[in-house]
Amino acid sequence: MPRTRSALPATGPVRLGPDSRAALRPAAAGIDTGFWQARRASNAHVSIPQGPALLEAAGNLHNLRLAAGTAAGEFQGAYPFVDTDVYKWLEAAAWQLAQAPDGAQVPDGAQVPDGAQAPDGAQAPHGAQAPDRDQVPGDVQAPDGAQAPHGAQAPVRDPAPNQDAAPNQAPAPDADLAAEVGRIVDLVAGAQQPDGYLNTWFQLVKGGERYKDLRWGHELYCAGHLIQAAVAHHRATGSGELLDVARKFADHIDSVFGPPGSGRPIDGIDGHPEVETALVELYRETGERRYLDLATYFVDRYGHGLLGGEAYCQDRVPLREATNVEGHAVRQLYLLAAAADLATETGDAELRTAAERLWHAMTTTKTHLTGGLGAHHEEEDFGDPYELPNERAYCETCAAIASIQWSWRMALLTGEARYSDLIERTLFNGFLAGVSLDGERWLYVNPLQVRDGHTDPGGDQSARRTRWFRCACCPPNVMRLLASLEHYLASSDDNGLQIHQYVSGRYASDLAVVRSETDYPWHGTIALTVEETPAEPWTLSLRIPQWCRDFRVRCGQETYEGPVTDGWLRLERTWSPGDQVVLELSLEPRLTAADPRVDAVRGCVAIERGPLVYCLEGVDHPGGGLDDIVIDATRPLAVKHRPDLLGGVTTVVAAGSRRHLPDAGWWPYAPVDESPASPQQDGEAVELTAVPYYAWANREDGSMRVWLPTS
C-alpha cells in the first residue's frame, strides 16, 4: 500500500530494527489538548526548565566539570549513579525538543465530542502552591531562577528543522532548551575519559578504579542512561555529539565485558540492569549488531551468581527459569524490558515466553490497583505473591515507568491489548501521582494509604511531596516519560492502525492519519476522524479497556458493541477522509474488590471510574480521621465535575459513615463476640468525596486512603 505524505516514523523510544519480530510497529502520535496536554505543559514549562538549575544545585553538573578538569572542589552527592540524573534530564529535554509547541488549539471546525464542558484540565495547573516546607536535600537550595512559571504561556519558539517530526507536530524546539541541552552535552563529553569510560563517582571518588564493585557500582547502569539519552538526542535533533560519547563508552564496555573465552577481561553484569535495553536501542539507532549481542550476553548472565546470587540484583535465578518477578522492582523491570527487546529483535522464543509468564505472574499477584509495583521499602523489593500493603506500598515512581517501558515492548511484540491496559492504569495512577500538579514536587514512593496520625520520616521515602531527592532517580524519569508520551499511544501493522491510548490529538500510521477529540478520562466519548487514508481498505483497531464493561462504537450509520478480540475492537473497511468513528466508553463509577488472597484489603472496596483509581483525602473530610470511615457499598455512587478542584477533576461522591468505637481499654484485641457493634448501625453519616489518586497530596498534608472498609 502507498504511504501517505504524513506517515513518518516515530521519533521516540523503541524504534524497531529491520529484523524485528514485533507484531506491531510504533506509530506516530501527537497530543494537542486535554488531560495529558495539561500534564505535559507542566513538564515542558516547569519540570524540564527547572532541571539544569536543580542539577547544578545538587552538584551533578559540578561533578562533570570536576571530571573534565575544568573546575575544582569535592564530588557532590551520595551515590555512584548521580550522573544518571543528568542523562535522564537530557533524554527528557531531547524528547521535548522534538515536540510541537504545547497549548496548540484544536483546529477550527473540530467538534467537541460531548455536550458537557471539558474540565479545565488543559490549563496550567493551579491550586497547588508549592509550600516552602521541603528543602532540597543535601543542603541544596533551589535557585531562584528555578521557580515555576505558574500558568505561564509557552514561550514563542524558534522553528528548527526536524525530519522525524510527526505530521501534527510543528517542528519548533525551544531555543533556550536547545542551548541548555548543548551546554550539558558538552559537559558530559568533557568528562569522558579518552578510552570512553565515564562515571564521575569512580573517576573522582574511587581514584579511577573501575568495575571492581559491579554489585553496587552502577557503572553499566549509568552507561545505559547515557546511551538512552544519546539515542534520544540523536533522534530528536539529528546531532551526533552525544551519540558519539555513548558509542565510545559502549565500545569500551564491549571491549571489557564478555563470556569466558571471549578474550574480554571481565565476565560480569551490573547490579542494576539498565544498560541492556539501552544497548538494544543503540543497536537500533546505529545498526551495529554487536550492541545487540552484548545486551544478549548481559541478560543471560543474570541469575547465575556472578553478583552473589541475590534476588535484589536479579541474580538468584535466570529469567528463563523464573516463575515470578522478584527482588528490587526497578531492576527486575528494566531487565524484563530488555528481555522483551531481545525477543523482539532476535526472535528468542524462550525469552518471549519467560517475559509473558512473568508479566502474567506480576499482574496477577504483585501489582497494586494503581499499577504500582514493589511492596517493600526495604530493598525496594517486590515482596511475596499477594503481599500488597497499602500504607507501606513502595510503588516507586521509577518502577511505574519501568513497567510502562516493559509493557509497551510486550504490546508491540505480541500485539495483545492487555499490555496497554496495564500501561493506561499505570499512567493515570501509579505513575502520574509521582509528580505534583504544578510539576515542581515529587513522590518517590506512592503509598495507597496515609494513616491518621502518620509520622512522616521525611527524606526520599516521604509520603509528602518533596522538591528534589538525594537519590533523584524519579523526577527526570517522569520528565522523560511525559516528554515522550506520544510514543506509547498507537501502533501500526500491515493491516492498519491500533489506538492504544485515547488522547486529544492525532495518530499516524504508515497508512493513515486519524484525528482524535476527547475529554477522556473525564468523559467517555472519543471522536475519531480519518484525515488521511489510502484508497485500499485497512483496519482501525480500538483498544477496549480491560476495566470497561459497557461501550459502543458508532461508525457512520452502524453501531458496534463487539466483538473484542485480544482486547481489540477491529474496524476493517475502506476509509475516506472525513469518516468519523465515535467510541463511547461507559464511565459509570464502580466499586472494586480484590482477589481474596490480597489480605491487605479484605473487606474493603476501592472507587474507580474509567481508568482512574480514586482515593479519599483527609482534607475533604474534616471533623475526624479517615481511618474511622466506612463506605456503604449498597448505596449508589454519584459523579460531580469540579473545575475548581485540583486543576479540574471529576469527583465521585459516596455514602459512608464514621464509626463510633467504644473505649475498649488498653488492648485492641478481643473475643469475636465482644467486638464493637456494626459501625453502620451506630456511626454518623458522612458524605465521602473521592478524588483521583493521581491528584492526591497536592493540598495540605494529611491522611489518604484508596481502599475503604465496607464494615
Add this chain to the structure above:
Amino acid sequence: MPRTRSALPATGPVRLGPDSRAALRPAAAGIDTGFWQARRASNAHVSIPQGPALLEAAGNLHNLRLAAGTAAGEFQGAYPFVDTDVYKWLEAAAWQLAQAPDGAQVPDGAQVPDGAQAPDGAQAPHGAQAPDRDQVPGDVQAPDGAQAPHGAQAPVRDPAPNQDAAPNQAPAPDADLAAEVGRIVDLVAGAQQPDGYLNTWFQLVKGGERYKDLRWGHELYCAGHLIQAAVAHHRATGSGELLDVARKFADHIDSVFGPPGSGRPIDGIDGHPEVETALVELYRETGERRYLDLATYFVDRYGHGLLGGEAYCQDRVPLREATNVEGHAVRQLYLLAAAADLATETGDAELRTAAERLWHAMTTTKTHLTGGLGAHHEEEDFGDPYELPNERAYCETCAAIASIQWSWRMALLTGEARYSDLIERTLFNGFLAGVSLDGERWLYVNPLQVRDGHTDPGGDQSARRTRWFRCACCPPNVMRLLASLEHYLASSDDNGLQIHQYVSGRYASDLAVVRSETDYPWHGTIALTVEETPAEPWTLSLRIPQWCRDFRVRCGQETYEGPVTDGWLRLERTWSPGDQVVLELSLEPRLTAADPRVDAVRGCVAIERGPLVYCLEGVDHPGGGLDDIVIDATRPLAVKHRPDLLGGVTTVVAAGSRRHLPDAGWWPYAPVDESPASPQQDGEAVELTAVPYYAWANREDGSMRVWLPTS
C-alpha cells in the same frame, strides 16, 4: 511485721533504691518444673554454653584481645556495637550462675494440681533437629564444641556461696560456666583504656576517636550493656571485677557528658538509648547518686535535636511531650524503661505520667497480638497507629525483651496488673518465638505470617531460624532474659505478696513463701501452698489475666470469682503453713478479632488459648497453601494435647475450608459484583491444626499465619 527466715532480696535486675516510690518491690521466685523450666533448660544447657564459642567464631572476643594488645589481626564484625554481644552474654551467664540447678524435682508430697497428665514440657526439647542450612554469617563457623547437648541432664554443679540466692535456689553455679565468665571478664577488663573508655570498634577501627558520631557510634549503648552485665555479675557472684570496669567507664562518661555550663565538654546523647536504665541500676548497686543524675540528664536531652531531630533516635520530641511511641522500637523501649526507672527512683510525676500515657498509646495502637512491637523493617520503626502488618511485622526479638523490661518497671511503679498482662503475652508469644525449641537457632524478626511462595532474603531479617546473626543483638538478649526470668514473676509490698506470672516453683516475699504447682499454660489450674508465713494477716494477690473471661479461686472451703481490682484478686487473711489456694483459669480456646482500625486483619480471626497465640503452619496442612484457607468461625474449637509434637504442645483444632478460586485472568481486581463466590460455599473442607506461635518454624520451612480469614 517480722521477716521470715527465707525472705531475702531478689538477685535479678531492678533492685529498687532506698528512696524508691515503687508501689511494689520485686520478690524472689524460683522455677523448678513445667513449661518455663523446659525453656530455661535449653537456655542453660545449650544457648548459654554455646555462647563463648560463637562469640569467638564471630570475632567478638578476638576484638577484645586486639584492644588489649594481646593478639594481632583485624577487627572483626560490621558494627560499632559488637562488644555488646559479649556483655549481654556475660549478663546471661551471671544470672545463670545465680540459678538453682534446673531440672529440680517437685518435692515429695506435692500434689499435681490437675488430673490430666502434664505434657512433656519439662523435657529437653526435641523434634527440632538443627538443619545445616544456615551458616553462621560472616564466614563464622559454629565450632564443633558448640553442638547442643540434646536432652543432656544438668551437670553436677559445685556449690558456691551466694548470699543473695532466693530460698528455693540452692547455690550451685556451674564451675565451667564460672570459669568461662571469669575468662571473658578478664578479656573485657584487659581491653579497657586507662581512663575507663572501652569500645573496640572505636579503639581499633576509628583510631581511638571518641564521641564524634554519637548518632551511630553506640559508645554509650555499649557502656550500658557493660554496666548491666557488671551489675548482674556483682549481684550473682559477689565479684567486683567487672563492676570496677563498668564504674570506671561510667565515671569517664560522667566526666565527659553534661549540660552546658556543667564543665563537661560534651552536651550529648547516644543514638541508641540504653545507658540510661543501666546507670539507674548502677546507682542502685553502688548507691552513687551521680549515676542517677547522669541518667536523668540523658533521658531529658532526647527530643531536643541534639542528634538531628530524628524519630529514629528518639530525638524528635521529648518523652514528656510525646503522645505515642515512635521511631526505632528498641531505642524507644529502652528509653522508656529508663523513664520508668527514673520515675521510680526520683518520684518524677511528669515522667511517670508520660510513661503511662505512652504505654497506653502503644498497647492500644501499635502492639501486635503476640506482644510484638515494630511494624517496619525499614529503620526498625514502630510505624503509624494501627499499622500492624502480618507478613512484614518486624517485631524484633529485642523489642519484645525491651517491652518486658519496661512493663516490669511500670508494674512495680504503679502496682497495676495490666503491665504484667502484657509481659505474659509477650513472654509466651512475641519473645519466646525468638529462640528455637532446641536453643540453637534464632529469629531476629517475628512475623505473624509467612506467605505461600515466600522468597526468603536470608540474613538477619530472615523468616527462617538462623544459627547466629551478623547483628547478633537478639540471641544473648534472649539468654539474659530467660536466665533471669524468675525475677519478673512476683512482687511484694507491706501488705503481702503479688503473683504476676504463674509457674511451677516458689514465690518468696519479705513475709512469706508460697509454693506453686501447675501445668500452665497447658492446664489452667494453679495450686498454691503457703509454706512459710508470719502470724499476722497478709494479702496474697493473684493476677487474673486480661484474656481470662472465667476463673475461680478455691481457698479452703471458700470459692471466689471476684472482685478483681486493677487486675488483682486479693486474698487477705491470716495464713498458716500448708494453706492451699487453687486458682482455676478457664482455658477455653477462643477466636479473637482486632479493633477495626487494624486494617491488616480485617475479616480475620486469630486462635488463642490462655496466654498463647496460635498459628497455622503449612507443614500441618499438606495439599495446598495456607493463603487459600478460610476458617469457619461458627464451628466450635477443639483442644488436643500432643505430647509428641514440638516438645509437647496443646493444639487447637478448627473447621475450615480451602477456597476454589476461579481463574480471574491477569488482573486480580474486579467490580464487587463480579468477585469470587463465597469460599465456604464452594471450598473443600479442611481440618485446621493450630500450634502455639512460639513453637513455629521448628520443623521444615514453609508458610505460617496467625490471622485467618473468616470469608
